[in-house]
Amino acid sequence: MNNQVEAFFKFRDDLGCYKHDDIAEKSTVVLKDPVSGKFFYLSEYEYRFLKVFDGKIGIETAIGQLAAAGYYYHPDNAKQILANAAQLGLLLGTKFSSAEAMTSAKNRIKEAKKVSQFSSVYFLFIPLLNPDKFLARTLWIAKLIGNKITLTLLALAAPIAISLIISGLPRIHEEYLFFFSWENLIYLWVTLALTKLIHEFAHAYTAKNYGLHVPQMGVAFLIFFPCLFCNTTDAWSLADRRQRIAISSAGILIEGAMAVISTFVWYFTSPGVINSLAFYLMAISFISTVLFNGNPLMRFDGYFVIMDFLRLPNLSTRSTAYIKYLFYNGVLGLPSASSATTPREVLIFTVYGISSFLYRIFLYCSIVMGVYFRFDKVLGILLGALAMTLFILRPVTKGIRNLWMKRNDFRPRFAGVAAFGVIIAAVIGLALVPISRKSSYPCHMASAKIQKLAVPLETSVDEVFIKEGSKVAAGDLLFTLDATRLQLAVTKKEIEKAILEKEATNFALDDRQRDRAAGKKVELMKLEDEINRIKWDLRLAQQGIVAPFNGIITKLDYKLQKGFQPGEGVIVGELECGTECLVEALIPEKDIEKVKQGQTGKVLFNSGTTHALTGMIEEIKPYSERDLRESPFSSKRGGEIATEPKIGTGAATGTEAEIPLNAQYQCSLLIQDPVKNEIPLGMTGRVILSSTPQGIASRFLERMVSILNKESLF
DSSP, X not given: OHHHHTSOOEEOTTSEEEEEEOTTSOEEEEEEOTTTOOEEEXXXXXXXXXXXXXXXXXXXXXXXXXXXXXXXOOHHHHHHHHHHHHHXXXXXXXXXXXXXXXXHHHHHHHHHHHHHHHHTTTEEEEXXXXXXXXXXXXXXXXXXXXXXXXXXXXXXXXXXXXXXXXXXXXHHHHHHTTTSSGGGHHHHHHHHHHHHHHHHHHHHHHHHHTTOOOOOEEEEEETTEEEEEEOOGGGGGOSOHHHHHHHHHHHHHHHHHHHHHHHHHHXXXXXXXXXHHHHHHHHHHHHIIIIIITOTTSSSHHHHHHHHHHTOTTHHHHHHHHHHHHHHHHTXXXXXXXXOOSHHHHHHHHHHHHHHHHHHHHHHHHHHHHHHHHTOHHHHHHHHHHHHIIIIIHHHHHHHHHHHHTGGGOOOOHHHHHHHHHHHHHHHHHHHSOBOOEEEEEEEEEESOEEEEEEOSXXXXXXXXXXXXXXXXXXXXXXXXXXXXXXXXXXXXXXXXXHHHHHHHHHHHOTTTHHHHHHHHHHHHHHHHHHHHHHHHHHHHHHOEEOSSSEEEEEEOTTOSTTOOOOTTEEEEEEEOSSSEEEEEEEEGGGGGGOOTTOEEEEEEESSSEEEEEEXXXXXXXXXXXXXXXXXXXXXXXXXXXXXXXXXXXXGTTOEEEEESSXXXXXXXXXXXXXXXXXOTTOEEEEEEEOOOBOHHHHHHHHHHHHHXXXXXX
């Protein structure tokens, strides 16, 4: 700085200046750069010194003038203030304001605009109108609705709404599976547009209430979903920090209010358009608040709230700059200025910089995967390629290029290199260390021995000795069949037999008819076979249908009673063994690779007392629509597997079946614990399976290979 100390600097007069209250409740200054749109946080001490520079005096003269006015600045402090201001671009007459630096800055801005145009696929903003006059005329309406009484009532209703959501979690789980589908896209667009319309007007009216000018309102497209946005950046001109926080949080609060109201509507209305719209409004208000608006890691409302709360403008930019500083200065030894000036800022910038980076990777990956699997695969691939290019390949390439250009200036610091190496080794170790992951799936207790009960003859039922839920022992009589028709058939066949025998004898005595006697004998043999078969059926009807083993009648046709004639072979009930049991679990197709035959799992049932059993996977098979029809897993029967109706075709035309929204596999676990006899058949629970220990990296690669192999088949 020695060559710059004697130079004449000029503090930029195009900077917007707003006085704010700082942590110690003293006046501080926020500067707005109209060129870059960035905000800079200065103390009153720093600002007082910088504004003296008008391009005609040097640093020593400036220190002297301020000392005469009663403000003392040490030369070292003065130099540091100038150095920081110069690097931020707040001064003219420095190397940062030279033609070369300005050209470089211009190129960076142009490049940033190009990136912004590409990334607008994710977040696109189109200004349409100036709503300031309309807001001024209708502000009284907003004040009438948004008053302390309304806010108090909503605050009191919020805990009740939360309890309703918790009690309605099974309904939410079921309806969520239908949430992202092409059929509901119009509902989603309408609800999201309505939510964001109210959200942005909340910002606008709050800003207008504090006397601000709201110059722009337009349309924003968040991942192709249209919604409104309004420009309230003039909030930085307000000196009262609480007012700025109120403007930033207005949208979050109004969405919270909508979530509370829509929760009551959804919970207390029957299925229909109103119920669906209320559910979408509740879900969207919650999701957008948690993932976007209220999340300080994204540059939306929560970000501006936390900036004012922490009194740190440009939090994201300064955090990113500090992370770069740690690497450039602390590891490579490259001279650079730190964006953090206090231990408090060091802590905040480090935590926020790392957290926001990781969250954005997670968010963009989630968006791409959601679009790919829920909507359109080609669009998902394009978005994924764009995100990879903009947010990973481009920054990495640019960083490597910059480092290569400065390679001669490297002065590696041993402590920094060692710490960086430890961090890299820890990350690699974490990615490679085998970890066993536990997964939980729905299950129910089933019998290992199941016998279908059928009417074996073309006859009617005589007596029934069982009902659904009856316990029977092996050999117990279940029901008998009417033997009258069979006895009549035997008598008729016996008469036919006697006639055939007489005819065969007569033909054998007549020389002219002797050749016909052989034919009658063949007929006689066939008739005897029929008689024996009918007599067998007759004995079966007289003896009745008996239980082949000890068990419970779990299903029984309500029509099974005296005189009922369903037809030969028709199933009328089901007998299950209560002592030889197994557990049947449903595994979604995406997790089927985690499950292997012979694998051991833990099964939990809660029947007043929690029972923990151990089972071994015996069989894995696809889960069909027929299996789902009477299954406790079906959402129509209170289960957690969402289904949708499907009209039958062919022989089943006109019948309605249930099909799962996502493909499922049935996994059977053989249970050998003695306590299993205390658990009734059909009781639902959870099966917990531990995957083979595997590192995060290998698990990710295996998952990607699996997806590519599966998708390549289509």
